[in-house]
Amino acid sequence: MKIAIFGQAFNSNTEEALVVILHYLNNREGVSVFLIAEFNEKIQEKKPSEFNFTKITDTLDPSFDLLISIGGDGTILRAVTYVHDLNIPVIGVNTGRLGFLATIQNQLIIPSLDAIFNKAYRISERHLLVIDTFPKVSAFDTYNFALNEIAVSRKNTTSMISVETRLNDEYLTSYWSDGLIVSTPTGSTGYSLSCGGPVITPDTNSLVITPISPHNLSARPLVVKDSTEVKLKVNGREDNFLVSLDSRITTLSNETIITIKKAPFTIKMIELLEESFLDTLRKKLLWGEDKRN
Template identity: 30%
Template structure:
């Protein structure tokens, strides 16, 4: 039976074109049938990818290999969401937090896919329901990293109220709020001062953006709870909801957004079994040696040099 891989990349970048050519050659030599996808995917809010999935033959693919950065992986996730097909990211970008392999390891990644030397890890998403005034039916969407409610214009703040499980928690003026998964905790939410959640933490995080309030701390809820964010009637500005930085919908004053852990997780192929701590240190280049250890090392080197000088004088 022929094994099939779908490659998603950014064809406008020379580095991506070169990596794609190499990956196709490697995969075909390993006996795979290879399909390519270079079109932009969903740009409207929701999950309207059923036709694209069928057209690209996603369900017939063993794996979707993504050549690019986190943005390209988020684009490819629109194809695999709702299926059992895993994503394998090969980083051609900067941080590449969602990627499993680097460009220089492309050959080894193909070899391990061919040998089925990978494990599949599930990552939770958030499901989003939007109720807008004057509309009878809500609009639904989802996000792997985060759903962000932000002000639609720059000049003033948006006024929102936050509730958990239909119980009010706080209201404030702000630039917006970020509701993130554990996977997305290292993206927009991290930049806004939120905590880093390990990927296996089954929780949803909320981080206010520049809130004008005494209580504007990040919140973390469990898998059976739900956030509600209302754009208050007194808000001087409407809002906009954006999922994963890609799919947006306008939020008139009076809109309500409900966010909870999603029912259909995304699947990622993992080649390396290193703990998340190692990935965090590597991707963010964290200084794991503190100033105390560095000072002790410097003192030890000075003492060693002094001892060597004394030895030379005595000799």
């Protein structure tokens, strides 16, 4: 079994989790463990000699069986850029804050790894979004996809922007707002939720379009089929605007036309059998919290 480990930062919580994981994996026969180079660089800055025995890799390939992400949900979003369309299952150890995607707490690492090696888990297929632009933008040549959302927002101004929106080339409306979010079901519990969007279960074949601080009381989040092609054109007092793919941000000209649609591949998230999306809603977002319950 070939396993990669990734993290975006190296702090005491991350170190605690990494030590437990490496000790567990290195004591199992037939397991090869690799640290992704970006993570290893963070480690070497803090502990330059303690983890030198671990193999290092710059990229992933189909020979890997599992990617373990150590951090929060943002770390998983970054880890996805390594997985891309390789169909490598991903599981997250939560050393961050909320941990909606990264669900394993440090004290549960060993029983969770036991479950994985015993194949006591299920795979949750998570859909992604891809972006295309006219004219073409080189920033999207390699990483043009997002697991949570693709969002456009204003830049260098306090003024609203107008986001002309078309669905399958049919005009929907022009949102006067601070921006617009196109979210997957996975991303519905992220940025879209904080802007008033609905929670969507991960197995739903839909997208949600959520305006950011719209200056119109009739502007509401809209749920559409995930086969819908969303086309956006931004106008505003400034010549440029921001587009973000999860946590990756690029500046685009107002002349740019953005097309967003479902990606042709999915990300395989490992879910332990005792976990579920609804259980996570209750635990992480205090869904339905009521002392009467």
